[in-house]
Amino acid sequence: MGRKKLEMKRIEDKSSRLVTFSKRRVGLIKKARHLSDLCDVDVAVIVFSARGKLYESCTGSTNRPVEDKNNNNELSLIEITQLEEYLDAALLQTRSRRVKTELMVEYISTLQEQEKKLGEDKEQLEKLITASEDKQR
Template sequence: MGRRKVQMKRIEDKSSRQVTFSKRRSGLIKKARELSVLCDVEIALVIFSSRGRLYEFSSADGLTKILERYRCHYEQESEASKDVNEALRSHTELLHIVQSQLEEPNVEQLSLMDLVNLEKQLDMALSETRARKTQLMMESIMTLQEKEKLLRAENELLERESAAMEKNEDEGNEVVIGFSNHQYLGNLGSLCCPTPTRL
């Protein structure tokens, strides 16, 4: 008998709802843990129950560090989006000005100089928009390059520490083996050449 499909709506029975919450919460945390280990990703999971109880899970870096990273990322994205929106708004406002002037009843009375000035204003707005877009792209690339450098340095440090730990383990094994062999040879020597006893 197959499992019946669960309807995606609030469970009315309180005890059933609590049991489902407990089971699915555990399953969700388990899946988050597996994903963080298998894919080497940072995960932060925050759950508030209907009673206001907090359940949380975070990968090795810790919840605070991941949330701080998210906050910085969100602020950077918001700042970039704000700058783009401002550039687009100034561009849109200029388009409205041009359009309103062209749609006025006396549009046919505009001189060649008036039209040239409107064209210059529009070209200037387009140039400013393109320049700002290029600047934002370059800043984004530089930020990503800085992150890449930091990650590379961190990776190299971890590799050096790992190599040092492996080297220490190997040296420790050699010392133990050498001691054992020396002790073994010493015992053989005492068996082959017993110490003479005085009469």
């Protein structure tokens, strides 16, 4: 017995909407943790409820930029600005890592081509040495 296809539209029943929000939020955070574990990456998930409550999850060495001192999940404009700056910095760092990784992959490819060429040159030299030794005998 399979699942029925769910139409993507707002759930009108408030109770059902809250249950769906809760379950899907938990599932989203679980998927983010799996992505972090499988791909060895830092993942941050930020979810705001309809009432403005903040739900967040960070994995890896990611440090949360905004401290929640009194367990009040409403963010001030300053905290949102800090969070935005933090996310911009993290994005810039991620892009920088990607560029470095691409350069390293390109360099490794070049080195592998050089290794192959050197191996071919070595084989040719060994053949020449063998032929030279055979002539001398």
